[in-house]
Amino acid sequence: MNEVKIFTADVEAKRRSANVCAYGIDLGTTNSCVARASWQPGGKPICDVVNINQSLWPEGAVESPLVPSVIALAGVEDKLVGAGAKKLRARPQDANLMPERDLFYETKNDIGLRKTYHRADEAYGNAAKIAGHLLRYLKESAINGQGKNASINVTVPASFQLNQRRDTLFACKFAGLKLQDDDLLDEPTAALIDYIMSGKAPHSFEPGKTTQCVVFDFGGGTCDVAVMEITVDKRTKQVLMSQVAVSRYHRLGGGDLDTAIVHEVLIPRLLRENSLGPLDLTWAEKKRGLEPQLLGTAEKLKESLCRGINHLRKLHKYDKADKEKVKARCSSVDIYLGKRSFYLSEPTLSAAEWEKILEPFLDRDLLFARQTDYRLTQSVFAPLQDALDRAGRKPEDIDFCLMVGGSSLIPQVRDAVEEYFQKSAVGYFDDPMDIQLSVARGAAWNALYKKLTNRNLIRAVVQEDLALMTRGQALYPLIPARTVLPFPAENEWARVELEIHPQTSIFTDKLLFKIVGATARQTILHEIWDIPEYLEAGREIIMEYNMTAGKQFHCRAFLKDDPEVAFEHHVENPLVNVVNPGSTRLFIEEKEEELRKKGGGTADDVDDFVQLATSYAELNQKERAINWLRSAMNKLGHADATILNLQGNYYGELGDHEREEKLYREADRATTSWGGPLFNLALSFYNRGKYKEATEAIEQAMKKDHRQGPYLTLKAMCLDKSEPQITHKLIYQQAIKAFGAVSTLSEWELGWYLTAVRAVGDAKAIKEAEEERKKRNKKGIPEVYEDAVLPVVKGGLVKRKKAMFDF
Ligand SMILES: Nc1ncnc2c1ncn2[C@@H]1O[C@H](COP(=O)(O)OP(=O)(O)OP(=O)(O)O)[C@@H](O)[C@H]1O
Ligand SMILES: [Mg+2]
Structure with a gap:
């Protein structure tokens, strides 16, 4: 060194x-x-x-x-x-x-x-x-x-x-x-x-040799992994570092562990100590009221427990210790929610509780993010694996891993990362x-x-060959891997002459610019240029492009004989960050922002409130969904069967059946013609083995609703259970008749229809219904939009003398 x-x-x-x-x-x-x-x-x-x-x-x-x-x-x-x-x-x-x-x-x-x-x-x-x-x-x-x-x-x-x-x-x-x-x-x-x-x-960087390095930075809010190559110049002994790949942006850090402690350990304890049920406080009261007051305590408990565990490990006493008894303790806290106050006496965190919380964060298999109402869970191996994949390396290819960031002080995190890089030297600051x-x-x-x-000190390099896809899927090299950025030079553009395939009779006003990472043909840019006029074969187009030291890829194109007609696009860090926050998340973000700008929204925005609730529910954030529904009812000022029914659904899914029933009944009172809430109540009873109550509820529901197919099916199911000695085939038959043609059924009805025909074992009807379902699923897949034309490189790909590299 x-x-x-x-x-x-x-x-x-x-x-x-x-x-x-x-x-x-x-x-x-x-x-x-x-x-x-x-x-x-x-x-x-x-x-x-x-x-x-x-x-x-x-x-x-x-x-x-x-x-x-x-x-x-x-x-x-x-x-x-x-x-x-x-x-x-x-x-x-x-x-x-x-x-x-x-x-x-x-x-x-x-x-x-x-x-x-x-x-x-x-x-x-x-x-x-x-x-x-x-x-x-x-x-x-x-x-x-x-x-x-x-x-x-x-x-x-x-x-x-x-x-x-x-x-x-x-x-x-x-x-x-x-x-x-x-x-x-x-x-x-x-x-x-x-x-x-x-x-x-601990690793020696030998002059003339290249060392493969990983830096694992696990801080308070991010877990960032960079794969780098370090070369030491033979003559000058100067270090040359280049970044080969970095992980996608992962919002994962020690703060998520603190939040987990708050919601898994501290809030449940606080509720118990103050004789409250798990759902007696609203989402907002827990998330905005309790959480910030408890985060500091959670962080203290975590850090002190980690120090304690480290100490025991040094004495070789941790493995044999009773994990329930290895505990960190903090002084008691008073918590305030508006005018109410709660007391949490001497909160503790045991090693057993801590290891349970850590488990999903250190899982090597479940590498996707899981979000609950209150928090996010993601494995630290998600960014690690991601960065290595991008670099085309395996853990054993890495010579040296440096662990930094405060959360690297967690002993279990160290163990997990050391085990992952078994063959590499792993370094820390002492x-x-x-x-x-x-x-x-x-x-x-x-x-x-x-x-x-x-x-x-660090030279940014392109991690992978960047290429333009031309007609016939042939790749034209744009920037070769390992090129030191900026390319071609600061504020300069590289250029390639393109044309519409000259030997065909193609006329087009849509040109597809598709740029890929050459190794896996991973799409980096897929943009259609809508040209305001029709281009005939042989028409020439100039494309210019560059990549900055900050790894932003720019490209622009224009008609050679009419430079005014132009196309421009840029991609940030093309080979690193392909983040799609998910359309549901994006929808939520935009809707919430829109409502905020309106000052919170009024009764006119109730539909938006409900949409937000269902979106949150889709992300499995049921308490937040309930929160939005509650606000919706509040704005509306009167009972609404749909909203109350949804609230009932979510409470049911959260396991609060008392509130579930209350809300279904309230929803039922708010409608004269819809049996939905009572149908749901019946189903909830059925699922909990309360078949008598279920039968009663479904019979009441049928008095209101004319859509008898699903209702009769559920009734037959309830009777099958409560009166198993009698056959209820007749009711199923009645139900099947009531459904009508499969092609006219809604998704929901089709599901119940399948249940009914399966119950009576009608093979032909089962097949028909299953095929209908398959057909519908297929239709759901969006068609790829590809009526745009790929350009060709003027003079052809092979004839170019200055091809930068071969594929
Ligand atoms: N001894 C310890 N044991 C466990 N965790 C610790 C310890 N010391 C600090 N931490 C945690 O490390 C985190 C802070 O680390 P760091 O200061 O590296 O983060 P940051 O730079 O603020 O965040 P980021 O890099 O994510 O933006 C906190 O979550 C803190 O609780
Ligand atoms: Mg940091």
């Missing part, structure tokens, strides 16, 4: 002024931090974090390099950032604070989203502005006065997309920091730089504090290097 040099003699020669200094800012989800790197003539370059004095409320102060990324507006003049604000988060009632109004935390998760904090003052209206306030605070307390001409790097998760990077740059500007695109440094890269500079890496400070220090080192050399 001693042979590796970042600040070589070449770099030193570039140092002109007497004292060069640079800053790195780690703008974290949970904690932020500032480091300063400097180089005095005659000395060695040094780097250290800056201690920041943070005010408490109403008075006092603490000093620490870690600044919690929390803002509390305790009064007109009392803007608290850091430790003071974090303390107030646990006692928001002291200063009458409310999340997203005058109390902000974990807002980094909202960066890049359209979400606004509608209850907040304009100046705090979204995540970018909050980041701006944090940065301004850091600048004023750690940089001002000394760093006038200093260069500054701010770090972002490697997986941040263009809009998230843009928001971060906006925040810098808001804070009065002048940063360029490439002054944003990826967090894992920064951590690795710091680790290499510390000279402690001092737990260093783990949380390394990103800021790495950023400061990079800023210093850049100040001297005008370039980043």
Whole structure:
């Protein structure tokens, strides 16, 4: 490791002024931090974090390099950032604070989203502005006065997309920091730089050889994985690093573990201690009222338990210990919900409870995100696997893995990652504090290097061949893998001449631009250019493209003889980030924002409320769904059978059958012609083995509703159970008759029809119904829209002399 040099003699020669200094800012989800790197003539370059004095409320102060990324507006003049604000988060009632109004935390998760904090003052209206306030605070307390001409790097998760990077740059500007695109440094890269500079890496980087590295950064709000290659130049011993792949953006961090502790351990205990049932408090009361007050306690319990477990492990006592008895304990807390107050006496977290919470987070098989009403669960192996897949590497190909981020201090996380990289050297910082400070220090080192050399320490490279798909699916190379970015050069465009296939009689006004990653033909861009005129065969088109150091791919095209007719498109980080937040999530986000802008909505928006409820239910967030339905009824001001019935459904699914029945009956009272609520009640009784009650309910329902098919079927099912000695085939037959032709049945009716024909064993009818169902399912698959024409490369693919690479 001693042979590796970042600040070589070449770099030193570039140092002109007497004292060069640079800053790195780690703008974290949970904690932020500032480091300063400097180089005095005659000395060695040094780097250290800056201690920041943070005010408490109403008075006092603490000093620490870690600044919690929390803002509390305790009064007109009392803007608290850091430790003071974090303390107030646990006692928001002291200063009458409310999340997203005058109390902000974990807002980094909202960066890049359209979400606004509608209850907040304009100046705090979204995540970018909050980041701006944090940065301004850091600048004023750690940089001002000394760093006038200093260069500054701010770090972002490697997986941040263009809009998230843009928001971060906006925040810098808001804070009065002048940063360029490439002054944003990826967090894992920064951590690795710091680790290499510390000279402690267990792996030796041999000159002339390439080391495959993984940086696993598991922080408070993100889990970022970067796969990098490190080469040490044989002659100069200089380190050359390039990023091969990074994981997709995963919103997963220690904060999710805290939330899990709050909802799985602390809230259930609080409800029990205060004689409340699991659903006696609403979603909003639990999520917005209890959660913020309990997060700090959860985090304390987690950290203290992890330290305890680590200690026991060092003594080789943990494995044999009774996990129920290994416990962390905190002092009692008072919790407030409006005027009500609750007491949670000496909350604890046992190792058994903790291991259960961790299980899904460390699962190697279930690599998809699961969202419940209150929280998100995702395995840390999702980003790990994702980054390795993108890099085309297996765990055994990796020489060295560096674990950083505060959540890497969790012993079980360390074990899991070490086991995954069995054959690699796994490195940590020895001092737990260093783990949380390394990103800021790495950023400061990079800023210093850049100040001297005008370039980043890490060269961004294209991870995979980028190619344009031309007619006949032939690929034309655009940028070869491992090209150092920017390509072709800063602010320049590469160009390719295209045409409409000259030997055919194609006329078209739609040209398909399809750009793929060449290895797996993964689509990067699939855009149709709607040209305002018809193009005949042989018409020439110029396509220009480039890729910035920030990995943004731009392309534009125009008609050679009419450059005014143009097409333009760009893709952010094309080979890294293909995030589709899911149409349901997106719908929710947009609808909620729309309603917020309207001031919450009125009775006219009730349909939107119901749509939001069903969307949440689709995501399995039933309590939130109920919350929206409750608001809908409130706005409406009178009973509505559909809404009450839905509420009944969701309570049923949550297992609160008392409320379920109450709501179905209420819904039934609100309608004179619809048997739905009672039908659902009957079904609920049936599913719980209460066949007598079920029969009664279905008979009542049938008095109201004329759609007898499903009703008769359910009635026959109930009777089959309550009077098993008698056959009820006749009722099934009656039901089948009542259904009518299968093609006219709704999806719901078709399901019940199948139940009925199966019950009587009518093979022909079963087959017919199953085929109808198959037919409908097929129709649901959207057709691929491909009537646009792929271009050809002028002169053909093979004839080009300067082909950059072969496929
Ligand atoms: N000893 C510990 N054991 C377990 N977890 C810890 C320990 N120390 C810190 N953490 C957790 O680490 C997280 C903070 O880590 P870090 O400071 O790296 O995050 P961040 O940089 O703010 O977030 P991000 O990088 O995701 O934006 C918190 O969730 C904290 O509870
Ligand atoms: Mg971090």
